[in-house]
Amino acid sequence: MKRALQACCLWSACLLSGCWDRTEINDLAFITGSAFDLTENGDYLLSLQIAIPSSTPGGGIGGGAQHKFFVVSATGKNANDAFEKLQKKSSRKLFTAHRSVIFIGESLGRHGIEGVIDVFAHDPRQRLRTYIMVVKGGQAKKLLETKYPFDQVPTEAVKEMEGQRSEIAVNLRDFFIAASSKGIEPVIGAIEVEPEGNDAEQMGLFKLAGSAVFKKMKMVGKLDERETDGLNWATNHMKDERINAELPGGQGNVGMLVTHAERKITSDASGDRIRFKVLLQGKGVLFENNTRLDVTRPKNIALVKEALENSARTQVTDVLRKLQKQYDADVVGFGQLLRQNKPKQWKAVQNEWDRKFAEAEIAVVVKLNISGAGMAGPPLQLNQQEIQK
Amino acid sequence: MRGKPKPPVVTETEGAADGEWTAALEHNEATIRRIFDDCSDMVFRSAGRAGQARRLVIYISSLVDETIVDDHIIRPLTARGAFPYFGGEEQNGEALESGLVTAGSAKLSSDLNEIVRQLLNGHAIVLQDGERGGLLVKADGVKQRSLEEPSSEPVIRGPRDGFIENISTNMGLLRSRLKTPRLKLESVTIGELSQTQVVLAYIAGIAADSLVEEVRERVGRIRIDGIMDSGYVEEFIEDLPYSPFPQTHSTERPDVVAAELLEGKAAILVDNTPFVLVVPMTFWTGLQASEDYYMRWPVATFVRWIRFLFIFIAIFAPSLYVAVTTFHQEMIPTNLVLSIASAREAVPFPALFEALLMEIVFEALREAGIRLPKQIGQAISIVGALVIGQAAVQAGIISAPVVIIVSITGIATFTIPRYSFASGVRLLRFPMLFLAGTLGLYGIVLGFLCIVLHLASLRSFGVPYLAPLAPIQQSSLKDILVRAPIWAKRRRPQATAAADRIRQPAGQQPGPPYRGNRS
Secondary structure, three states: OHHHHHHHHHHHHHHHOOOOOOOOHHHEEEEEEEEEEEOOOOOEEEEEEEEOHHHOOOOOOOOOOOOOEEEEEEEEOOHHHHHHHHHHHOOOEEEOOOOOEEEEEHHHHHHOOHHHHOHHHHOOOOOOOOEEEEEOOOOHHHHHHOEOOOOOOHHHHHHHHHHOOOOOOOEHHHHHHHHHOOOOOOEEEEEEEEEOOOOOOOEEEEEEEEEEEEEOOEEEEEEOHHHHHHHHHHOOOOOOEEEEEEOOOOOOEEEEEEEEEEEEEEEEOOOOOOEEEEEEEEEEEEEEEOOOEOOOOHHHHHHHHHHHHHHHHHHHHHHHHHHHHHHOOOOOOHHHHHHHHOHHHHHHHHHHHHHHHHHOEEEEEEEEEEEEOOOOOOOOOOOHHHOEO | OOOOOOOOOOOOOOOOOOOOOOOOHHHHHHHHHHHOOOOOOEEEEEOOOOOOOOEEEEEEOOOEOHHHHHHHHHHHHHOOOOOOOOOOHHHHHHHHHHHHOOOOOEEEEOOHHHHHHHHHOOEEEEEEOOOOOEEEEEOEOOOOOOOOOOOOOOOOOOOOOOOOOOHHHHHHHHHHHOOOOOEEEEEEEEOOOOOEEEEEEEEEOOEOHHHHHHHHHHHHOOOOOOOOOHHHHHHHHOOOOOOOOOOOEEEOOHHHHHHHHHOOOEEEEEOOOOOEEEEOOOOOHHHOOHHHHOOOHHHHHHHHHHHHHHHHHHHHHHHHHHHHHHOOHHHOOHHHHHHHHHHHOOOOOOHHHHHHHHHHHHHHHHHHHHHOOHHHHHHHHHHHHHHHHHHHHHOOOOOHHHHHHHHHHHHHHHOOOOHHHHHHHHHHHHHHHHHHHHHOHHHHHHHHHHHHHHHHHOEEOOEEOOOOOOOOOHHHHHHOOOOOOHHHOOEOOOOOEOOOOEOOOOOOOOOOOOOOOOO
């Protein structure tokens, strides 16, 4: 009797817990991307890109590759409402865990995204690792409808592009951390559609197009690619950055690939104005030399180095200035650094940080270390007389 | 036993006791004729000569080698000039033993039970009128198979002889590998009707006395009418009959048995079968092939790890597939999930049913492959590969990933070197599949826990099944996760070797020629 009871308890413990949500894989609709737009009457337009598995490679016999995905849309008062309407349009259960990117239309971004984004933090079926991006100048839905030639589903391509981290790659988790932290404002990547090929094919490319600066869940401004590169270095997110510089005196230009980059920010809040010094250190090799200089010579290297440092400094200074003066958004996190390093001073300024940040004096110092001149010194097409030693 | 009354002990040869053995040849002949009534292979051959007492040679023609009977019994007895005079009873018997019969093994007996038993063992008996004693001459000669490489345990490198159906040949194969008087071969007879000889082999001083005593006791306990294979014995002496894992190691290879005897294990040889049982068996024995010890050790270790990996695949691959595709789609990379989804798009069955179907078909194929006559063996592979594999996928009845998974699982089970162990592992796939199909990964974890708990509590002749890993016995670990070089394995396994644990002296690691003093 006791044994039977024990067995009963054991079985019920086993069987009452666990996963009872069995769903066959072909009863699921895999959402590969979502897009949020603002409608004219202030509702949200949710569009989902859903993969059509039967036409993907390896599936079935002779299934042509006409349609790899389709896009459905619905409007709603909030994300959940719209999602509910979309579920009613779908015979299969919408499955969100494989969504890789969420696109936000620019107009919605400017309007404020707090109305759509909370669902991603509350619903356990959502993944905080999903990338979030702003679609520059247009409806986010258009991007979902773009047919990208490489991947099965276009948003996978976006995911891959983001994964390379050549531009700003922000997922929901990063966004929420930045938005909730003091002394830092979130920035997310931007993307735009670039129509290519003829209309019949409806092929399209999209390209990563800088970034969008947010403040209080509202998009306050955009940064272009060059500015975003600068920002990346300033936020210590840089990886494989290319720097180009004109040599003084019209000698031509040089290009370098920075493979190791480091950033140090020191703060000084003693005076009335807060001062920051941004020290950027980079190490890399010369990749291009459109001058007559023989860059294997130390003298010439120094010349080239100075030009590159100047170019990088302007790049970073420009973006910092823009953030300070134009957007008033501390995307780099100077305030956060101040809070960590000098908590007392931070307490004094934290309530008026926006103003203080705009007034802060930020000096940028770039130190490059050119560790190699590439495979050739001077350009190979030059003869001995043309080369400047 | 659980309180049931013990079955009555039956006399060894049924119906023999009612006869009476006398000095009168007529009477004795009648007795034997009555006992072996209707046995068409009995031969009663008069071998007397005129003027002498009547002699009779009795044997079972199907059990003896008739050339031995002819050359060493009949011919000397009937030869002209051979021992014309017989004296008293004793003298006669001795005369027969020393002079007349020229066979190697001969012995006098006047015990009817023994005579009947030995007749059935392939002896011939020579009786003389007026003598109580009959001379039992060993002349057995049942046709034997020649020594062949065991088909169930082939090796690339290693000895190629295997046990056969004759127990004395088998004992010889062992004895020729272990030429020591310490190799003990204790014989018992089991089976009321089959009278099967069962031999317990061990090396005195290495095998623990308690183990030998336990085996002796368990084997001696068996009461059965007949034993056809060591499998009968195995089922009688197991620790836990309900376990899917075998607790005795059955092998056809004499080198394996000899090596295990050297580790302090005991072997049970059964007549009429090439399969020898070695006890105790552990989980690790199931994953060790004899060739592990004949290959160089890095290779052997690598191969062993491949087996560790594939035993997991053999148990869990189909269930993991089912669990992940029906419960945890978020765990699969996006591109893979889309491929699987597209492959499953036209499939009408749930993934669990699909996997189960293919697993069962695979098992059927395997079984058919074994039972089929060799000549049509190729047909089954064509049917299996083409019809079931390709056609089912093309017709959209089965999805390609399931076929891949089932094939990998099939391959995985064949990497397990011990067949009986592999069968147990194969069996576990099905409960795991059900658990995965109903409870998902949680079910797999449950199943895995159950298997581990079971393995950890299982014992074979008192030795924990997972020893020496659980409980850990550090000095015995050199042959579990790695196969250490032979010179490094100085000690015999702790779990089995009792007293004499040192295999070899230390310091035998080879190296290049050394100049100067060795330290």
